[in-house]
Amino acid sequence: MTTVRDIFQLIDSQLREDPSRADGIVAVYQFNLSGSDAGVYQVVLRPDAGFVIEGEQETPDCTLSMDSEDFKKMVDGELNGTEAFMSGRLRIDGDMGLALRLQEVLSAYNSANQNQ
Numbered sequence: 716m717t718t719v720r721d722i723f724q725l726i727d728s729q730l731r732e733d734p735s736r737a738d739g740i741v742a743v744y745q746f747n748l749s750g751s752d753a754g755v756y757q758v759v760l761r762p763d764a765g766f767v768i769e770g771e772q773e774t775p776d777c778t779l780s781m782d783s784e785d786f787k788k789m790v791d792g793e794l795n796g797t798e799a800f801m802s803g804r805l806r807i808d809g810d811m812g813l814a815l816r817l818q819e820v821l822s823a824y825n826s827a828n829q830n831q
Contacts, residue, residue, distance in 0.1 A: 717830045719752045719783050722790055726758065726821070730765030737765045737820045742810070745775035752783035758820055780806040790821050808820040 723746075730736055737760040744758040757768050757775065785804050788794035796817060799805035807814045812824075 717787065719748055719754055719756070719786060720769075722787065723756045723758075723769070727767035730758070730760075730767070734763060734765045734819075736759075738816075740813070740816055740820065742772045742813050744817065744820065745771060745778040746786065747778060748783040749780070749783040750784055750787050752787075754783070754796040760820070768819040775809060775812065777807065777809040777811075777817075779814065779817070780808070 717823055738760075740760045741762055742760050744760075746754075746756045746758070747750075748754050748756070750754055754769065755771050757771065757773055759766055759768060781799065781804060785794055785799060789799060789805075794804075796805065796814075800807060
């Protein structure tokens with residue numbers, strides 16, 4: 716079974732390999748994940764680089780809080796982010812516009828995961 720750490724490591728490797736995957740987004744996304752595979756991760760997107768760090772190291776522009784199992788479902792495409800937000804399974808603090816572009820960021824995981 717894939718862990719949250721595995722997902723973020725794959726996103727990290729994809730962003731480092733090809734920073735253009737972030738499609739021009741300059742932001743720090745923070746994921747506060749609770750539940751059985753809890754943790755705090757940040758996806759840092761800059762004009763010339765993208766990477767993932769564990770823990771709260773940078774000031775986030777957009778913070779997403781949810782259960783780790785729901786997060787796994789969301790990155791696998793089994794849970795729609797909008798539906799998760801509307802049903803209260805996902806809480807967003809900060810820049811809502813960035814939250815709407817999150818799928819572009821997570822696509823780095825989806826495309827890499829399909830190639831394995």
